[in-house]
Amino acid sequence: GQNIDQPTEMTATEGAIVQINCTYQTSGFNGLFWYQQHAGEAPTFLSYNVLDGLEEKGRFSSFLSRSKGYSYLLLKELQMKDSASYLCAVLDSNYQLIWGAGTKLIIKP
Amino acid sequence: GAGVSQSPSNKVTEKGKDVELRCDPISGHTALYWYRQRLGQGLEFLIYFQGNSAPDKSGLPSDRFSAERTGESVSTLTIQRTQQEDSAVYLCASSLEAGGPSEQYFGPGTRLTVT
Numbered sequence: 562g563q564n565i566d567q568p569t570e571m572t573a574t575e576g577a578i579v580q581i582n583c584t585y586q587t588s589g590f591n592g593l594f595w596y597q598q599h600a601g602e603a604p605t606f607l608s609y610n611v612l613d614g615l616e617e618k619g620r621f622s623s624f625l626s627r628s629k630g631y632s633y634l635l636l637k638e639l640q641m642k643d644s645a646s647y648l649c650a651v652l653d654s655n656y657q658l659i660w661g662a663g664t665k666l667i668i669k670p
Numbered sequence: 671g672a673g674v675s676q677s678p679s680n681k682v683t684e685k686g687k688d689v690e691l692r693c694d695p696i697s698g699h700t701a702l703y704w705y706r707q708r709l710g711q712g713l714e715f716l717i718y719f720q721g722n723s724a725p726d727k728s729g730l731p732s733d734r735f736s737a738e739r740t741g742e743s744v745s746t747l748t749i750q751r752t753q754q755e756d757s758a759v760y761l762c763a764s765s766l767e768a769g770g771p772s773e774q775y776f777g778p779g780t781r782l783t784v785t
Contacts, residue, residue, distance in 0.1 A: 592771055603761060603776035604713070611771065648712065657726070658703075658774070662712035 563587045565661035567649050572667045573639055581634045581647050581664045589654020595623050595634045596648040598663065604648055607634070636666075644668045672696070674777035676762050682783045683752055691747045691780045695764030703763040703774060704737055704747050713761065719745065720767070752784045 566584045573579040585593070592611040596604035610616055610625035610632060622635040634647055646663040653659055675694045683689050695702050704716040715729040719739040730736070734752075739745040749756055759781050763774035 594773070603778050604774075605776070606773040609771050609773065650713075657715065657718075657728075660705075660713040660715070 563653060563659050565649055565651060565659055567661045567664045569662070570665045570667065572669060575639055575641060575668055575670050577639050578635065578637050579639060579666065581666065583632045583634070583649035583661060585630050585649070585651045587651045587653045587659055590627060591652040591654065591656055593625055593632050594650045594652070594658070596650065598646045598648060600645070639668050641668050641670070674762055674764050674775050676777035676780050678780055679778060680781045682785060685754060685784055686751055688748065688750045689752055689782065691760050691782070693745045693747070693762030693777060695743070695745070695762070696775055698766070699764035699775070700742050700767050701765045701772070702739055702745050704745070705761040705763065706758045707761055708758045716747070754784045757782055757784045
């Protein structure tokens with residue numbers, strides 16, 4: 562079967578750095594997405610990786626290793642507004658997006 | 671332009687009744703997705719439409735669920751004989767095309783409560 566694993570919840574301190582990991586086992590791979598979802602709101606796109614390596618976008622970076630079936634989202638200089646759930650999703654061989662359950666990130670002052 | 675819109679934003683219905691949820695995608699987006707999200711859980715794929723192709727209904731949980739889309743515009747998700755287990759937020763998303771790196775743009779969702 563297809564599986565996306567992420568930690569359920571993480572806690573970090575304002576101004577610090579946090580890394581949210583995602584491992585996947587899917588039938589094929591056509592890219593990996595990270596989305597942010599604030600409580601009670603719809604998910605919004607953060608990043609897309611299809612090649613190995615690190616993609617940096619401001620305070621957020623996303624890393625992919627296809628051989629390891631592994632990705633992480635790195636958030637720097639954490640702000641209180643970064644408190645949200647972060648969803649990892651993989652595009653499988655049928656171009657269907659398989660979603661992880663999300664990681665709830667709690668930022669403390 | 672406007673983003674994805676959904677209506678109603680909230681719907682409370684009695685068990686056994688039918689409900690219809692509506693989604694207006696972003697103009698020009700050929701792909702449209704429906705998801706279900708139960709409280710504290712991830713997104714559960716229900717169905718997607720790509721242009722005039724036959725929809726992928728592989729995620730629909732039972733034959734009580736159906737969806738239609740007219741061309742590349744509005745879509746409706748219908749749940750017949752609602753059950754309490756259907757209570758969730760129903761999210762609609764659209765993208766320029768299905769598959770590939772096209773990001774999905776989500777609507778605000780419809781919160782369905784079945785009493």
